[in-house]
Amino acid sequence: MNEVSPAGEPLIRLRGITKEYTRGGETLRVLENLDLDVARGSFEALMGPSGSGKSTLLNLLAGLDAPTQGTVEVDGKRIDQMSEGKLASWRSNHVGFVFQSYNLLPVLTAVENVELPLLLTPVASSERRKRAETALRVVGLTDRMGHYPRQLSGGQEQRVAIARAIVNDPLLIVADEPTGDLDRASADDILRLLETLNRDLGKTIVIVTHDPAAAERARITHHLDKGKLRA
Amino acid sequence: MTFLGLAAKNLGRNKVRTGLTVLGVAVAVLTFLLLRTVVSAWTAGADHAAKDRVVTRHKVTFVMTLPKRYADDVRKAPGVKLSSWANWFGGRDPAHEDEFFATFAVDGKTYFAVVPELVVGEAQMAAFLEDKSGCIVGDMLAKKLGYALGQKVTLESGIYPATETPWTFTVRGIYTATARNVDRVSLMFHWDYLNDALPEARRDEVGWIMSRVEDPTRTADIGAGIDQLFDERDIQTLSQDEHTFLKSFMAGFSAVLTAFDIISVVILAIMTLILGNTIAMGVRERTSEFATMRAIGFLPKHIAVFILSEAVTLGLLGGALGLVIAFPLVEGLLGRWLEENMGAIFPFFRLPLPVVGLAFALSVALGVLASLLPARTAARIKVTEALRRVA
Ligand SMILES: Nc1ncnc2c1ncn2[C@@H]1O[C@H](COP(=O)(O)OP(=O)(O)OP(=O)(O)O)[C@@H](O)[C@H]1O
Ligand SMILES: [Mg+2]
Numbered sequence: 248m249n250e251v252s253p254a255g256e257p258l259i260r261l262r263g264i265t266k267e268y269t270r271g272g273e274t275l276r277v278l279e280n281l282d283l284d285v286a287r288g289s290f291e292a293l294m295g296p297s298g299s300g301k302s303t304l305l306n307l308l309a310g311l312d313a314p315t316q317g318t319v320e321v322d323g324k325r326i327d328q329m330s331e332g333k334l335a336s337w338r339s340n341h342v343g344f345v346f347q348s349y350n351l352l353p354v355l356t357a358v359e360n361v362e363l364p365l366l367l368t369p370v371a372s373s374e375r376r377k378r379a380e381t382a383l384r385v386v387g388l389t390d391r392m393g394h395y396p397r398q399l400s401g402g403q404e405q406r407v408a409i410a411r412a413i414v415n416d417p418l419l420i421v422a423d424e425p426t427g428d429l430d431r432a433s434a435d436d437i438l439r440l441l442e443t444l445n446r447d448l449g450k451t452i453v454i455v456t457h458d459p460a461a462a463e464r465a466r467i468t469h470h471l472d473k474g475k476l477r478a
Numbered sequence: 479m480t481f482l483g484l485a486a487k488n489l490g491r492n493k494v495r496t497g498l499t500v501l502g503v504a505v506a507v508l509t510f511l512l513l514r515t516v517v518s519a520w521t522a523g524a525d526h527a528a529k530d531r532v533v534t535r536h537k538v539t540f541v542m543t544l545p546k547r548y549a550d551d552v553r554k555a556p557g558v559k560l561s562s563w564a565n566w567f568g569g570r571d572p573a574h575e576d577e578f579f580a581t582f583a584v585d586g587k588t589y590f591a592v593v594p595e596l597v598v599g600e601a602q603m604a605a606f607l608e609d610k611s612g613c614i615v616g617d618m619l620a621k622k623l624g625y626a627l628g629q630k631v632t633l634e635s636g637i638y639p640a641t642e643t644p645w646t647f648t649v650r651g652i653y654t655a656t657a658r659n660v661d662r663v664s665l666m667f668h669w670d671y672l673n674d675a676l677p678e679a680r681r682d683e684v685g686w687i688m689s690r691v692e693d694p695t696r697t698a699d700i701g702a703g704i705d706q707l708f709d710e711r712d713i714q715t716l717s718q719d720e721h722t723f724l725k726s727f728m729a730g731f732s733a734v735l736t737a738f739d740i741i742s743v744v745i746l747a748i749m750t751l752i753l754g755n756t757i758a759m760g761v762r763e764r765t766s767e768f769a770t771m772r773a774i775g776f777l778p779k780h781i782a783v784f785i786l787s788e789a790v791t792l793g794l795l796g797g798a799l800g801l802v803i804a805f806p807l808v809e810g811l812l813g814r815w816l817e818e819n820m821g822a823i824f825p826f827f828r829l830p831l832p833v834v835g836l837a838f839a840l841s842v843a844l845g846v847l848a849s850l851l852p853a854r855t856a857a858r859i860k861v862t863e864a865l866r867r868v869a
Contacts, residue, residue, distance in 0.1 A: 302866070311773055312862045332777060339775025346865065350770040354487040359479045364774045366481055375479075411774075 256323075258418065258451050259285035259308050264317035266303055277303050278314070279474040285453060290445040292462040293455045295471035301455040302423055304471065308453065309421040310338050322418055339367045343412025343450075345422035349404040351396040351411075358383060358392040361410045368415070382410035385448075386440060402433030409440060413450070420444065422454040426461055438464050481780070485787045492760070496792070499756045503796020503845075504803065506749035507837050511804045511829060512812075513742040514837070517735050519816075519827040522659045530694035531592070532558075532701045533723040534687040537714040543683035544713060546673075549585075551707055552687050557700035561689035562588035565669060569633035569645065571623065579619050580664040581633065583672040586612075592688050595656045602627070602651035610671050612650035616662035620652050622818055627652065631665075638672065638680075647671075659826035663818070688720075746840060754848035757789055761852040768856050769864030778857035785853040786846060793845025797838045804829060 266278040277300040285291055285308070293301045306312040307319055310326045319327040326337060351360045361379035370378070383392055386406040396404055405425060412420050422441065426434035438461055444450045454461065462468045470477040489496050534552055536542035543565070553561045562585045569581035586607055590596055598606070598614055606612040615625050625631060632646045647667050655662050673681055691700045701717035708715045761768075768781050813827040 303862075306862050311865075335772070335775045335777050338773065344770075344773050346770070350766060350865075352484075352767055352770075354491050355479065355484070362479050363484075363771070366479070366484075367775050372480065 256287070257284035258287040258289075258322055259283070259453075260318075260320040261308060262318045262320075264304075264307065264314045264319070266300070266307065266312075267315045277474055278307075281317070281474070281476055283308070283469065283476060285451060288445070288449050288451055289467065290442065290452045290465050291454075292465035292468040293453065293471055294457070294462055294468055299471045300474050301471050305421050305423055305453060305455050309342050309344065309419070310334050336367075339364060339415065341418050343409075343415065343417040343420040345405070345408050345412050345420065345425045347424040347427040349396070349401070349408045349428075351404055351407055353396050356393050356395055357388060357399065357407045357410075360396070360407055361414050364411060364415050378414055379410070382414040383407070385413065385444075386410045400433070401429050402436055405429065405433070405437050406440065409437070409444075413444065413448070418451060420450050420452045422452065424455055424457065426456065426458055434458065434461070481784075482787060485784050486791065488760075488764075488784075489788060489791060495756065495760075499753065499792055500795045500799060502752055503749060503793060503841055504799035506745050507797050507800025507841050508804050508807075509745050510742045510840070511800065511833060511837050512808070513738045513745075514833045515808060515827065515829055517738050517742075518830045518833060519824045520735060522826050528595070528690075528720055529697060530691050531720040532689045532691060532697055532704065532717050533720055534689070534701075534704055534715050534717040535685075535723075537705075537716045540686065543685055544687065544715065546682040546684050548708065548713075548715070549684055549687050552689055552704055555689075555700070555704045555707060557691050557693065557696060557703065558689045559692045560588065560592050561687055562592040563669065563684040563687045564589065564666075565672065565683070565685040566637065567633075567635055567667075567672065568637040569635050569665065571631065572634055573632075574623050577623060579616075580661065581635075582664065582666050583669040584666045586666075586668045586670075589666065592690055595660050596653045597656060598651045598653045606650035609648055609650050610668055611647055613647035613665055613667035614651035614653050615649055615665045617652050617654050618662040618818060619665065620649070622663070625649050625652075633665075638676065641675070641677075643675075645675075658828070746844060750844045750848045753789070753792065753845060754851060757785065757792075757849045758852040758855070760788075761785060761856045765856075765859060765864050766867065769859060769861045772859070772861045773865065782853040782857040785849050785856055789845040789849030789853075790842055791845075793842040796845075797841030800841065801834060801838060804834075 261281065261283040264278050264281040264283070265276065268275045268277060281304070283304070293304060295301050303312070307314055307327075308321065310319075310321070310329070313327055317327070318325060321341065324337075326334060329337060351357075352363065355363065358376065358379045361382050362375050365375040365378060380389075380392065383389060386409050388403060388406050388410065391399060391403060391407075396407070399407065409420075409425075412422075420441070425441070426437050429437065441452055441454070442464055445452050454465065456462055534544070534548070536544055546563070549561060549563045552558060564585070565583040567581040567583050571577065590598060590603070602614070606614055613631065619625065627649055629649045630646055631649060632644050634640070635645060638645070647665075653662070669684070689700075689704070691697055693700075697719040701719060704717040705715050771781065772778075808827070808829050816824040816827040
C-alpha cells in the first residue's frame with residue numbers, strides 16, 4: 248500500500264520547529280525549536296496539557312499550517328515552503344483528517360460525505376461511489392450509507408469521518424482528539440478501528456489525545472509541555 | 479454526487495430561508511418590471527410615432543387654436559404631401575360617466591390618409607363621409623361601450639357645450655389599427671359638423687394641423703419651413719415631428735417617469751443588499767464546513783464558486799418566479815384593464831421584451847454581485863483558526 252522506502256527512514260521528520268502567533272503586536276511562542284520523527288507505519292500519540300501546542304504541532308505535520316522556523320519533511324518532501332495551492336493538493340493526496348467533532352457536511356449522506364475528497368480527483372463518478380462504499384465497509388457502516396449525519400450516533404459519525412479520511416488511500420492519518428466527544432464504549436470502538444487501519448492497512452497515524460486509554464494503544468506517546476517535547 | 483450537486487443541496491438546507499429569499503427576489507423583479515412597463519408604455523406612443531408626420535400647433539400652447547385657413551397654407555408648404563386637421567372635443571358619454579376616451583373633430587376627407595395606422599373598411603368609410611353627423615370609433619371602445627354600426631351616440635363636452643340641440647352622432651365606422659401601440663378607444667367625427675353648430679365667434683378654428691411629408695429625413699426642415707410661413711402673421715406656430723410633439727406633451731409627466739426610473743433602480747439595490755445579507759448569513763453558519771473542505775484539499779476558489787453558484791441559483795429562481803407572476807398579471811389582467819380603461823394614456827401596456835430580458839439578467843447579475851463579498855470572506859478563512867472554533 249505505501250511506497251517502499253529505505254528502512255528506518257521516518258515518514259515525518261520535523262527539525263527545529265518554532266511556531267509563533269502574533270496577535271495585536273504580541274508574539275506568542277507555542278512551539279520552540281522542536282524535533283520530531285514519526286516512523287513509517289507507526290501509530291503515535293501526542294499528549295499534554297491544554298494549550299501546550301498539540302493541535303498546532305499536528306497541523307504542521309499535516310500541512311495545514313506552516314512553521315515560523317524549521318523544516319517539515321513528509322515522505323521525503325519538504326512541505327513547509329509549499330504554496331497554498333500545492334499544499335492543498337498535497338493534503339488531498341497524502342493526508343486523511345479526523346476531527347473531534349467529526350465535521351461531516353450535514354446536507355450529505357454518509358456515502359456522499361465519504362465521496363467528498365474524491366471530487367478533487369479525476370476519478371469517475373461511478374468509481375467514486377464504489378470507493379466510498381468500500382471505505383464505509385472498512386469502518387463497518389455498510390447499512391448506514393444513505394443516512395444523514397443527524398441520523399447517526401456520535402460513534403457512527405466518527406466512523407464516517409474515518410472512512411472519509413481513508414477513501415483517498417493516504418499515507419498519513421491525523422486525528423485531533425478523535426474520541427473527545429464520545430462515551431467510553433464508542434471511543435474504544437474508534438480506537439480499535441484506528442488500530443486496525445494501522446496494523447492491517449499500514450497507515451501511519453498520529454493522534455492528539457487527552458485519554459490515557461487512547462495513548463496506550465499508540466506505539467509511541469509524545470508528551471508536549473510549554474512548546475517542547477518531554478522524553 | 480457532484481460539486482454543483484453539493485451547492486444545490488445547500489440551498490435545500492434551510493428551505494424557509496431559501497424560499498423567502500427567492501420570493502423576495504421575485505417581488506423585486508416584479509416591481510421592477512411593473513415600473514419599467516409603465517415608463518415604456520407611457521413613452522411607447524412617442525417611440526412608435528410616425529417619422530414622416532409633422533404636427534403644427536399654436537406656438538404658445540397646444541391648448542390654443544389656429545385659424546382654419548392656416549391648414550390651407552400648410553398644405554401648400556414645400557415638402558408637404560398631405561395634411562389634415564383636428565380639434566380636441568373632450569366628449570363624454572353621459573350613459574358611461576366613468577369611461578374616459580379621446581374624441582376628436584377631424585376633417586373626415588383627409589384625416590385617415592394622414593393617419594394611415596387607423597384602418598376603416600371601404601364601405602364604412604363611404605358611409606361616414608356621406609353622413610355629416612357620422613362618427614368612427616375604435617374597435618375596443620365599441621366593444622367596451624357596446625357601440626354598434628348605425629347606433630346613435632350622444633356626447634357632452636365641456637369645451638364645446640351644446641346649445642339647442644345635443645351633440646348626437648351616428649356610428650358609421652369602426653376602426654382597427656395596424657400596430658398594437660395605436661390607441662383603439664377613440665372617437666372621431668366630422669369637423670364640419672362641429673364648426674357649423676358653433677356660434678360665430680368660435681367658428682373656423684382648428685386645434686392642430688397634421689401633415690405627411692415627402693421625405694421623412696427632412697421632417698425637421700419642413701416643419702421649420704411651415705413655421706416660417708406664419709412668422710409675420712398674428713399667430714405663430716410650432717411645427718414638430720410627431721415624436722417631438724408627443725414628447726413635449728408628455729414632458730409634463732417626466733418628473734413622475736424619472737421617479738419611476740429611480741425607484742426601480744432603488745428596489746434592485748435593496749434586493750441586492752437583502753440577498754447579500756442572506757448569503758453572508760449562510761456563509762457564516764458554514765465556516766467550519768468550509769474549513770473542513772479546505773483541510774481535505776478544496777481550494778479557496780472552489781469555496782468561492784460554491785457560494786457564487788448558490789447566489790446565481792437564487793437569482794435565477796427569483797427572477798424566473800418574478801416573470802412567471804408578471805406575465806399573467808400584466809398581459810392578462812393589468813394590461814387589458816389599462817388598455818381598455820385608460821387606452822388614451824396606455825394604448826399598449828405590455829411587458830416589453832428587452833425589459834423582461836433586462837430584469838432576468840439583472841436578477842442573476844445582482845445575485846453574483848450580492849455574493850461577491852461573502853464569497854471572498856469564505857475563500858479567505860484561515861483554516862486552522864476556523865477549525866479551532868468548532869472544537
Ligand atoms: N491562530 C492562533 N492565534 C493565536 N494563538 C493561537 C492560535 N492557535 C493557537 N493559539 C495558541 O497556541 C497555544 C496552543 O494551542 P493548541 O491549540 O495547539 O493547544 P492544544 O495543546 O491543542 O490545546 P487543547 O488541548 O486545549 O486542544 C494556545 O495558547 C492557543 O491559544
Ligand atoms: Mg487542541
